[in-house]
């Protein structure tokens with residue numbers, strides 16, 4: 001007789017470019033994993049596609065999960081799970097949590113995808129053993145989540161962890177949120193590309209000028225930096241320095257002992273982490289911040305799904321049923 005694994009949870013990761021589902025057990029091991037590009041669709045059509053992908057992940061795992069967790073872009077009403085993701089404009093106040101609960105017949109928790117990432121890394125990845133962890137996704141945007149004592153810190157409205165909108169400069173480009181000088185303007189892929197385009201308009205010499213403006217991405221800027229381009233190197237230095245400033249602020253406020261950084265920009269490796277650690281030594285002067293570990297994420301491609309499923313594991317798992325916070 002096949003033994004039924006215990007505490008299986010379904011994870012659903014809803015991004016602007018890809019959708020992923022999978023089933024994990026209580027050790028974080030993936031029993032199934034499916035990923036597709038996010039198709040153009042109307043609100044209900046997109047939901048049906050996600051539902052089908054979730055059911056296929058359950059079928060492939062060969063067992064029935066007891067709960068489901070969803071990581072999705074914000075803004076959203078937490079914990080109601082009505083979502084209006086910036087990267088999925090067809091969903092405006094879409095009742096994702098209630099629709100999934102009705103159709104899957106499972107308890108469902110919906111939360112910010114960066115918070116899910118932080119929880120996944122805290123429980124099963126590079127954040128294991130940390131007492132107070134900041135998980136950061138540095139990609140097209142910059143997001144984050146705080147995990148203290150194995151639990152996500154939600155804040156008053158569920159929005160704790162928005163480190164991308166910590167202000168790191170008193171002047172500069174205006175962020176999508178309306179403020180000036182947010183970390184996202186300096187350290188996200190879109191922010192770096194925007195700063196590169198502005199520099200080129202000002203007449204700064206760079207090999208990036210040979211590119212069409214829409215073709216300038218963080219990857220292209222990295223290639224130029226590796227080739228010795230001064231502007232590209234400066235943009236990466238500013239990204240690293242801005243990250244160090246934001247992390248130093250968070251570390252002083254929260255008494256962090258580890259920061260795990262994931263997302264596409266960590267592929268820059270030492271180009272990002274070298275100057276970041278150098279700048280860190282300048283900004284982290286308090287005794288309790290000096291030993292903070294700043295490390296790359298460990299869970300790789302499945303991190304979104306593992307984090308989403310971890311939301312359900314901590315929300316509905318056997319050791320959590322007595323202290324649901326909603």
Ligand SMILES: [Zn+2]
Pocket residue numbers: 164165175176177178179182184
């Ligand atoms: Zn902002």
